[in-house]
Amino acid sequence: MNQAIPQLITAALVGAMSPVATMATIAVLSTGRRPLIDALCLLLGWTIVLVVLAGAIRALLPEHGSAVSEQTRAxxxxFVGVLLLSFGLRQVIGARHPLAHVVEGREELRQRPPGWMNAFDKLTPLKAVAIGAVLLLVSPADLAVYMSALQGVSGNAFSAGTRLLLVVLLVLAIDLCILIxxxxxxxMGERAxxxxxxxxxxxxxxxxRAxxxxxxxxxLFSLGSGISALV
Structure with a gap:
């Protein structure tokens, strides 16, 4: 339980700071034909994927106390720790590498809005739901953090009601990247x-940097907790 709470808090922070979902929401609100409806549909698609993944993790992982389940979680x-460290180091080192412009493009090009944001000009509510569902799946760091937090909740001695409450709060926190x-x-009206x-x-x-x-x-936290459980 002591490890699960930091996992939940960090996952909520990472999800709430998701730049892909936030920029997609801003694009919908700025250029969409039905800004409010399309943004709500985007939120719906995003939330559906979060709920489906939570149900899948709950169904796939064995009950707490199984040796196999504990080793699987570890x-x-x-795996999640190594994945996130690689993404984090790429964020820190990538821009300073002398060949960064070859891999990621030059600085002036990287600071332009992503090309996929132009697709929101002809958005429909159904497409908005689909885009919201895809956003999490194409954000590997957000997905890995969320999945790790879910298995942390599943692997600890929480009651069914507490587990459900924690998952709901986690989903709401990750939804903040769209809700904000x-x-x-x-x-804010006209100033928005x-x-x-x-x-x-x-x-x-x-x-x-953010x-x-x-x-x-x-x-580091995920890698350390996994190694300590395996040793």
Whole structure:
């Protein structure tokens, strides 16, 4: 239980800071034909995937107390830790490498909005749901952190009610990456457009620095907990 709570908190922070989902929401609210409806559909697709993954983890992992299940969770934590550390180190070192412009493009090109954001000009509610579902699946760091937190909850001695409450809170926290720009759009009126554009610009410029430390910290924690369980 002591390890599960830090996992949940860190997963909630990583998910709430997801730049891909936040920029997608801002693009929908800024260029969509039905901004509010399309953003809600985006949120629906994103949340559906979170709920389905939570159900899958619960169904696939054995009950707490099984030696096999504990070893599986430990190996999974090691895998997630290595994966997140690789993503974090890439964020920290990638821009400083002399060949970074060959792999990732030049700085002035990387600071432009991603090309996929142009697709929101002709968005429909059904497409918005589909895009929301895909966003998490194409964000490997967010996906790995979320899956690790889910198996942490499943692997500890929580009651069924407590486990359900923790998963609901985790899903709501990860939904913040969409709920925050949506709340700005609803609460700020005419000023929302300027605020959202500045937020998008900040994410484009600082995405690397804003997420690297979170990935490194959670990667070290996940790797350490997995190794300690295996030893």
């Amino acid at each position: 190996v999974f934590n090691v 720009p949506l709340g700005i759009y609803l609460a 457009h300027g605020i959202l554009l500045r937020l998008r610009s900040w994410l484009i410029d600082n995405n690397r 997420t690297a430390w979170v990935l490194l910290v959670f990667g």
